[in-house]
Amino acid sequence: MTQGSELVIRVADLKKHYGDVRAVDGVTFEVARGEVFGMLGPNGAGKTTTIEVLEGLRPPDSGTVEVLGLDVLRHPQSIKQRIGVQLQSVSLYPRLTVTELLDLFGSFFNHHVPTKQLIDAVDLGERAHAWAMNLSGGQQQRLSIALALVNDPELVFLDEPTTGLDPQARRSLWDLIRGLQDKGTSVMLTTHYMEEATELCNRVAIMDHGHILEMGAVSDLIGRRFRERAVFFDSNPKLPMELLARLGGVSRAAQEEGQTVLYSNDVPGTVGALLATADEVSVEPRNLGIRQATLEDVFLDLTGRALRD
């Protein structure tokens, strides 16, 4: 295959065990140039181990791992010159300033972006001369991303870039990551926020217990599993489940978190039938709504577990 120019990551049957723990147990995936690829999963799923093998921080036990067309075991130095790395929750030299840290890290590479330009890119201009230890959580995370961009990398690895940030800081980081994609940088990120993956990623892989369970574009993953949409409502008293399950278009009825949820292939038909039935027994459905299935539902369906911190 002549995939070298198109693929930035090629992983085939990667395994990495720690003693009896199969952290990564036969993972295969590819990432194309310019793509934002997300790896989703709960803590301990094997996401970080996978990404650290790709970054050259850990040797794989077996399998093929190529980054930018180069084997990670044979060409770690050449790869490190061309990738950007942001690790989970790293606090850097606490008493160096933002400018000093960017200058220092820049000096580790053959080519590097001017520090001023990086500081502007992550919007840390006002904190350029503040010590790293005095930055807020969001600012530290932006600094950490600026450090990942110091060599103008072709491929950036972001390991849970928004964990622990407030919603506003998270959104500002999302803008930053979209900006990277706009200028053609490939991105591989891990997250356990479904919303983040939906917002940012062209494709995602859902990982659990060292395996990739499902992979593809977010809309495909949802569509593949959930053709129906969900009609949800509250009522008092509750309507009998067996009655609801017989309504037109309903494939399944369930109680979820205090709400009654009807999974339907024919939303107008189901809603019409629901209102008619409710009227017959003089019960008024409240907070009636319709939603598409989400990645959260896909994960729940795949693993039987909710995906939370």
Add this chain to the structure above:
Amino acid sequence: MGTLLGLTVANVKSLARDRAALFWTIFFPIMFVFLFGWIFGGSGGSKISVGFVDQDGTQASGGLRQALAGVTLLSLHDGTLDAEKAAMQHGDVSAVIVVPKGLQDAFVQARTGNAASIAVQVYGDPSQNQTTQVVQGAVAQVANGFNLAALGGSAILTVSQLTLQSTSISSVAYLVPSILAMALMQLGIFAAIPLVQQREKGILKRIGATPLARWKLVGSNVLLRLMVAIVDAVLIIGIGFAVFNVHIVGNLLEVGAIVLLGSASFLAIGFALASFLKTEEQAQGVVQVVQLPMMFLSGIFFSFDFLPGFLQTVARFLPLTYLGDALRQVMVNGAQVAPLGADLAILAGWLVVCLGISARSFRWE
């Protein structure tokens, strides 16, 4: 080379901006120099204050006073017998020398061939035997000189003074090299703490994800510590000289070389410790467990010979014993525990062994 320099500058800045680290690496040893200097140095250097009571008041007693004043160990304090005794009871003088009336008469009698004798009295405190003996010795020496001169003879047996510092007396001169050795030991062993900290925080791993060669990361740490070692040495030797009058008899380049070798050995020990420690809290504890007993058992603050036998055996295994010994031999010509070459060989041995351990066991994450 540029990156090594850049990293070293980053380390220097980090240290300079960290007050706690600065205190331990630079101010703590200096504090020791002052503390021990004041305790063992006394206010007037190493002189003994002695009361001098001249009851004769003649040319002869004046000559005796002049001779005693020429003894560098003594600092004379004139007064009446009652005043000087009171001063001694207060602790203002350590002894009182009394020249009784009739001194000159006795000499005159002796020259004319008559038998004559007169006693110069020395009051001493039996609880300060050493001091009293020094004063009595000095008086006896001066008195002998007078006797010989009076009889017109010349001395057959004389004592010529040679300098040789002895470790049996606690002195600032003994302590300055010791404090320097302590500072270098702590500087090296304490290096384990930031290393473990940087590993725990993922800084080592993050840098491992860049093309930076690892030896440069280690090298910059070593350079920083060696620079601080030189600063410590200059400050400690400088203060010892300027404030406490401790002269370095040896070659400063030799001192510098021993400082660097000693620092490198203890740095290697710090690195080896960091190889086995996981958390910063662990590191803080273990570093103290290693350095505190070493400080007290290696004879840097008191003579090696004062240690009981089994502790001497322990001390013979501690690298600090040999760094202190080497520095003392070169800096102030102190008595030796081992020949200088053996000291240096043992330090080099620790360096090689601990570097080997670090190379095998050090983990970056």
